[in-house]
Amino acid sequence: MNAAPLSGLYAPSLALVTDLYQLTMAYGYWQQGMQDREAVFHLYFRKAPFQGGYAVAAGLALAVDWVENLHFSDDDLAYLGSLRGSKGGALFPTEFLDYLRQLKFTCDIDAVPEGTVVFGNEPLIRVRGPLLQAQLLETALLTLVNFQTLIATKAARIREAAGPTDQILEFGLRRAQGFDGGLGASRAAFLGGADATSNVLAGQRYGIPVRGTHAHSWVMSFEDEVAAFGAYAKAFPDDSVFLVDTYDTLDGVRQAIKVAREMRANSHELAGIRLDSGDLAYLSREARAVLDEAGFTATRIVASNDLEENLITSLKQQGARIDTWGVGTQLITAYNQAALGGVYKLAALRKADDSGWDFTIKLSEQVAKTSVPGILQVRRYLNEHGKPRADMLYNTAAPLPDQLTIIDPADITRRLAIRPETTFRELLEPVFRAGQRVRELPTLADSRAHAQREVQSLDPSIRRFLNPHTYPVGLEKDLFDYRTQLILEKKPVRGA
Ligand SMILES: Nc1ncnc2c1ncn2[C@@H]1O[C@H](COP(=O)(O)OP(=O)(O)OP(=O)(O)O)[C@@H](O)[C@H]1O
Ligand SMILES: O=P(O)(O)OC[C@H]1O[C@H](OP(=O)(O)OP(=O)(O)O)[C@H](O)[C@@H]1O
Numbered sequence: 001m002n003a004a005p006l007s008g009l010y011a012p013s014l015a016l017v018t019d020l021y022q023l024t025m026a027y028g029y030w031q032q033g034m035q036d037r038e039a040v041f042h043l044y045f046r047k048a049p050f051q052g053g054y055a056v057a058a059g060l061a062l063a064v065d066w067v068e069n070l071h072f073s074d075d076d077l078a079y080l081g082s083l084r085g086s087k088g089g090a091l092f093p094t095e096f097l098d099y100l101r102q103l104k105f106t107c108d109i110d111a112v113p114e115g116t117v118v119f120g121n122e123p124l125i126r127v128r129g130p131l132l133q134a135q136l137l138e139t140a141l142l143t144l145v146n147f148q149t150l151i152a153t154k155a156a157r158i159r160e161a162a163g164p165t166d167q168i169l170e171f172g173l174r175r176a177q178g179f180d181g182g183l184g185a186s187r188a189a190f191l192g193g194a195d196a197t198s199n200v201l202a203g204q205r206y207g208i209p210v211r212g213t214h215a216h217s218w219v220m221s222f223e224d225e226v227a228a229f230g231a232y233a234k235a236f237p238d239d240s241v242f243l244v245d246t247y248d249t250l251d252g253v254r255q256a257i258k259v260a261r262e263m264r265a266n267s268h269e270l271a272g273i274r275l276d277s278g279d280l281a282y283l284s285r286e287a288r289a290v291l292d293e294a295g296f297t298a299t300r301i302v303a304s305n306d307l308e309e310n311l312i313t314s315l316k317q318q319g320a321r322i323d324t325w326g327v328g329t330q331l332i333t334a335y336n337q338a339a340l341g342g343v344y345k346l347a348a349l350r351k352a353d354d355s356g357w358d359f360t361i362k363l364s365e366q367v368a369k370t371s372v373p374g375i376l377q378v379r380r381y382l383n384e385h386g387k388p389r390a391d392m393l394y395n396t397a398a399p400l401p402d403q404l405t406i407i408d409p410a411d412i413t414r415r416l417a418i419r420p421e422t423t424f425r426e427l428l429e430p431v432f433r434a435g436q437r438v439r440e441l442p443t444l445a446d447s448r449a450h451a452q453r454e455v456q457s458l459d460p461s462i463r464r465f466l467n468p469h470t471y472p473v474g475l476e477k478d479l480f481d482y483r484t485q486l487i488l489e490k491k492p493v494r495g496a
């Protein structure tokens with residue numbers, strides 16, 4: 001695959017892709033002399049999207065590109081210098097802007113590789129470094145990872161419904177949330193399991209195969225369907241997919257066959273027909289029968305029209321004979337869930353006298369939303385077939401006990417004792433050390449292949465769409481106990 005290099009996608013720097021409060025906090029830390037206090041943040045979501053049982057991690061390569069190009073340009077600083085507070089004074093003093101000008105990224109970043117299946121409350125990214133810098137990454141990391149993970153997960157679900165061999169074409173650009181939304185979503189859709197995109201810029205930028213058919217306007221521009229199909233076949237004798245539903249679908253199939261016969265007489269084969277309306281199960285069965293009867297058994301049937309994973313599942317159950325699914329709106333916009341609610345939380349801060357760590361916690365009325373303190377790693381235990389069995393969050397800054405027990409923080413009666421011989425892998429891998437990249441990232445095609453293997457490694461009960469089984473994710477017991485102790489320390493005791 002001819003993948004365009006990622007580097008430079010976000011150059012020149014898009015340092016201002018941030019929320020103002022990151023910069024006001026940065027100024028405050030700098031004023032307090034806290035800018036270089038070592039801090040640890042984790043990026044994670046709480047609940048898998050689409051009421052599903054898993055998510056497919058995505059966005060890391062874009063985040064790495066953003067971080068590597070991060071710097072405040074003269075234009076950025078001039079703009080920040082022009083900002084005024086409510087009394088008319090400069091929001092940021094010149095000395096702070098000079099500090100930003102010379103700022104060099106020096107953080108460590110560990111991350112879960114793109115395409116890995118992940119679950120609620122597991123860090124996808126861990127940032128460790130000077131407080132001011134680590135804080136400044138929050139918004140951009142969330143913007144990139146939340147959207148990419150959401151769309152990659154939607155694509156994985158559509159792949160699940162379509163099965164391993166059907167083709168999935170992503171047709172969404174025209175219904176996307178703007179150019180950037182469309183470009184990013186085409187990337188994530190491919191990573192999550194689509195085979196190709198109609199988005200030509202995504203093809204150029206990311207090396208995704210580009211594919212397509214033709215629109216109704218093509219048919220409407222000719223005297224009749226035979227003329228339209230014939231002209232298209234002349235232009236693309238070996239790559240023609242005729243849209244047959246402009247007037248009457250089954251009549252359109254018969255017109256397509258007339259042209260396909262002429263093509264065959266000239267040693268070309270009709271690649272496919274596309275259905276875009278009506279009862280896709282019935283029409284695809286009928287079209288298949290008519291095509292087969294005429295000897296066009298290799299001509300593929302493409303279907304489109306507001307498709308998504310539940311509809312594809314239903315069409316298959318109805319015996320639809322569809323080989324290729326053109327999926328637009330529902331995939332590109334993650335139609336039934338507008339956003340993934342990933343968050344970025346401070347979990348450790350080095351003591352002011354440098355004598356060790358303070359592990360930090362954000363309380364919530366709901367225990368499930370209370371953050372996890374520590375410098376976390378995610379350990380995935382595997383069963384005897386090498387498939388994921390349970391994930392354990394643990395604090396790398398504390399020794400692990402010999403006997404490991406995983407506790408579900410949402411239900412402390414759910415515990416899992418780990419046998420010492422159980423195999424595992426650690427999900428967070430080093431990406432940056434002291435601001436320098438230490439890991440070569442896989443190509444997008446490799447991340448896509450990884451995603452397919454990852455999703456397939458999950459038990460079908462976790463992959464199903466309706467009320468999926470909950471994959472066990474918990475805290476190592478010492479971490480659980482420590483978190484509980486911190487919650488009790490921080491939570492005021494109410495009187496009755
Ligand atoms: N056999 C089927 N079972 C369930 N849903 C189907 C089936 N066939 C098609 N659909 C879906 O039903 C919805 C409505 O399709 P239909 O073609 O009737 O209306 P439409 O989209 O308004 O058509 P048109 O494009 O002609 O305006 C679409 O999302 C389509 O994918
Ligand atoms: O339904 P979606 O999943 O969003 O898939 C994309 C849709 O976009 C096109 O329709 P449109 O009416 O825009 O143009 P057309 O004339 O090519 O059908 C295409 O025919 C699909 O129906």
Ligand SMILES: O=C(O)c1cccnc1
Pocket residue numbers: 171172198211212213214215304326328
């Ligand atoms: O190529 C196609 O068939 C196509 C492209 C974009 C949207 N709908 C269909």
